[in-house]
Every structure is written in C-alpha cells, then in structure tokens.
Amino acid sequence: MTQYVLEAENLGKTFGALVAAENVSLQVAAGQRVCLIGSNGAGKTTFVNMVTGYIKPSSGSIKLDGQEITGLGPRQIAQRGVCRSFQIPQLCLELTAAENILVALTVARRGALSFWRGAYDADLCDEAIALLERFGLAGHAERPVSELPGGVRKLLDIAMALCRDPRLILLDEPTSGVSVDEKFGMMDTVLRAMDGSDLTTLFVEHDMDIVSAYANRVVAFYSGRIIADGAPAEVLVDPEVKRYVTGNAK
Amino acid sequence: MSRNLHSTLLYSAALVALLLAGLMLPQWLLFLLTMAASHGVVGLGLIVMMRGGVVSFGQGLVFAIGGYVAGLAATRYGVTDAVVLVLLGSAAAAIAGAIAGPLLARYRSIFFAMLTLALSMVLYGILVKSSAVGGSDGFNVPRPSLLGFSINETNSDYAFFALSSVIATVLTLLVTIYCRSSRGLLSLAIRDNELRVEYLGTSVRAAMAINFIIAAALGGAGGALTVISLGHIDPNFSYWTRSGEFVFMAILAGHASAPAVFLASLLLELVRSFSNKYFPDTWQLALGLFLLLIILFLPKGVGSLWAKPERLPRQAAEKAKQAAARNATEAAE
Structure with missing residues (x-):
C-alpha cells in the first residue's frame, strides 16, 4: 500500500456564496514533484493555503503522513x-x-x-x-533584504522554508515576477538546493514550459475543482485542460 | 572577546565612573540623575516592546504597580531593604504583565497602544477611589535601608543615586544581552513580518507576550526605585501623562541601543526642569518642540548616533565572502 505524505479528502472552501474549492481530493506520495496549474481564481492558492493552515477548509480533511492536520494553524503545521x-x-x-x-534556522533548531x-x-x-x-545567494548575505532584487527575494523565501528540513514544501508561483530568461535558472537552483533530500514538492506555476520541464505530476484546477491529474505529457494535452487552463484548445 | 563580555566591561567601567562622579555632584543633580535612571529602567521595557513593533501607551500601569507594591511592603509589612522592595515591585508588575500580556499580545499598533492606556487609566481610577492606599493623595513611604546599612538624611541622595545607577546598569546589560539573543533577533523579525515568523513554526503571540512581561518587570522595578527615592507615591504614577513621558523617552532614545534610553531620560529631566524654571506655563511646549527636532533630525533616536547594526561575526563574514566567490565562479561557468 502506498504511503502518502499528503492526503486531501473532499476539501471544500466557500467564502459566502463564492465556492473557492469543491471536493478537492489529492494524494501525494513521498518524493513526488507535483505542479498545480490553473487560471487565476481556479483554486490553486486556496488549496495551498488550506494545506498550510492559512485558511481553514469548510469541509473535508487533510492528513500529513496519515496524521490529521485539518484546521491546524500555520505554526502547528510548520x-x-x-x-x-509565497507568491509575494x-x-x-x-x-x-x-x-x-x-x-x-534558530526557530527550527532551537524551538x-x-x-x-x-x-x-x-x-x-x-x-x-x-x-x-x-541557493547562490552568499554574495547577498550581509545586504538588507529591502535592497535585494525580486528574483533573489524569491530564492531567499524558498531557502527560509527549507530551514526546517520539511517533509513537504509548497512553492506558490516560484518563478512569478522573474524574467523569462531567469526562470529556468531559478528552478534549477531551487531543485539543486533541494537535491539529496526526499523532499516532496508541490508548486503552483503558470508557465507550461516550466511545468513540462520540472514536474513529474500535474494537477489542473478549474473553478475550485480538479479537472485533470497525471503525468505532464497526459495532462497538458487533455482537452479540458487545453480549454480552461492553457488556453490553446485549437 | 565576546560582544556580551565587552559590554559587561564597558558598562561596569561606566558605572564606576558614574559612582565616582556622583561623589562630587550637587544634590539637585544627584536627584535628577536618580530620577533619570529610575525612569530610564521603565524606558528599557518600552525599547524591548518597540523592537517587536509595538509601543505601550500605558506603561504607567506597571510603573504604578511596582511603586505601590514597594510602598505597601514598606509601610504595611515592614520590609525595610531597598533592594528587596525593588525586587517585590518588579515581581508584582511582572505578574500583572503575565496576566495582561497574553491578552494584549493579540493586538497591534493603535489598538495595543490604546488598550494599554485604558488599563493604566483603569488602575488610576481605582487608586484615586481607594482610601486604603491614600486615595488621590497617595501615601508616604519611609526611607529604607540598603543591604543592611541605614540611610540617613545626609547620605540619602547619594545612596539612592548609587542604588538606581547599579540597578539600571545591571538591567541595561541584561536587556542588551536579550536584544542580541536569538529571541531578540526574533523580535526584529516579528516587527518586520509576523506572517513569515508564524510560518517558520514559532508563536508570534508568545514572543510578544514575553516581551510585555519583560517590559512589565522593568516598569515595576522603575516604579519601586522612584518611590524609594521620592518617599511618596500617588495615583499619578498611573496617569496617562506619565505613560506619555515614557513613550517620549523611548522615541527620543530609539531602539538601536539600550543605554540610549538613559540619555533620553536625562535629557527629558533636564528639559523639563529648566523649561519649568524659565517658562513655567509653557514648558510642555518646549518639550514638544524638542521632540519634534529629534524626530526630524534623528528619526531612529539618539541611540542611532553610536549604535551600529549587528553584523555577522568576523569569521562568519569571511566564510560568506568565500562562499560568494564560489557562487560567482559557478555562475560564470
């Protein structure tokens, strides 16, 4: 039987009349690199926020290594x-x-x-x-973050998330706001930095070239639901995904 | 030499110099310095909170608690030693801080400031109406002894000056060590970005509550020292103008350096005393103008004149440079 790091069962989230997530079920095995795709407002970040405790699901459950974490706050989940x-x-x-x-590191090592x-x-x-x-950031070690460019801040944000040696890391649009030329270099840096760990990764991404190159599983969201889940080669040619996500139905 | 050892030696030398100088100073200046040191201890607490991004407008609350507990211990329970009175005042204020802190730690900015102000004014109202503690007149506190030595009329000014200087120095050193500790750095991180700190896996509220308790303990110690030196306490200890003076002092000092608060406290006492003498009806105006000038020309407080931001230790900075060179080589390849 497969041991899942993350198990989300029938997750739902409503904000008044707005349904942000509906019956979202997702199992992620150890070591997988899963990319969440979808247009703006499809429910990707809502899912990430529910898993990390920023918002509480209206229904459903979330388990980490078989342990219930539904409704816990960001601190307990971390x-x-x-x-x-974060996206920003x-x-x-x-x-x-x-x-x-x-x-x-201090928080992680000296609770x-x-x-x-x-x-x-x-x-x-x-x-x-x-x-x-x-992360290739040693040259910026003694500079205040307020003086650092956007791409460096993105990497630093990810580096901070890694300090706890997590079981699961969620990257919300790691390459957003980064120039096209730098995107691949940035993903290479991130994955090289994580190399050697059995870290399970979920990342939200809009650039399909990045998705094809770095994900070994793709989950497509539309209107708060999962509409496709599988290998990148399968999902990215799925007609529904083409119609609602990648926008190249023809 | 570690930074803390360096500070210990520096503060000790400053204390010895101050105590020696005190032997030659006139009475009025000794009293002024005693008040500056006692109030500066309260300001230290505000600095601890400011590093976490909040300012209490009600530090008069813990100042009064410390003062009243020390006063009552001396008058009702016969506690005669000044050091014990300061410890009692500080402990009582810390207990009050431990009760209010976790509740207040939920709030930020103006809400935190107003809630602390409200609490101090509630205490003021209670004290004014409580005849058991002298009502609006307060009560006199007998002159205590100091570590077994009696204090008389002739040596009291110097004794209280020495007591407040020693306690202020020890507490400044402890606050300096705290600010340099991992908890001290965490406070700065909280001021910058609470969300990130929570996502790192530690409780922001707990950190803020701890800062509040530390500030309360310091406020109580300052209150007790003031009462011992003045020989009198009344509800004005908890009045909002008193809290305002502490905020004034903390803004003047900035949070870059703990000792700066004593310079700010002394400046405040001097401006108040001299303005009061030469412009008796408009001394608050002089005080306001003085604060305005400080905010305009030293927005980070007088402490920013000499305090340098903490940096990586030399060895670590060297390793960072070597790592940066390796990163640059990799990037070039």
Missing part, C-alpha cells in the same frame, strides 16, 4: 513538517539575507528560543552561509 514559500516573498525587509536565514544565547552563534552562522551558498 512544526509537523509542511513549509511554504514574505521576508523581513529590514534584516539582512543572512539574518532572515538565521531567524528561520524554545534562548534569552541569552547569541543570535549569531557560530554553528548557525555556518549553516546559514552554507544554505545561502546552495
């Missing part, structure tokens, strides 16, 4: 090993890139934070620099 990055990177703008990673142990502990600093290097 502690159980689900981390995420969520960083501490006045801190440097290294300090952002140090905060994430009960110390009142006297220095934030710039040598071991943590080494780990932070090594992580920044994996």
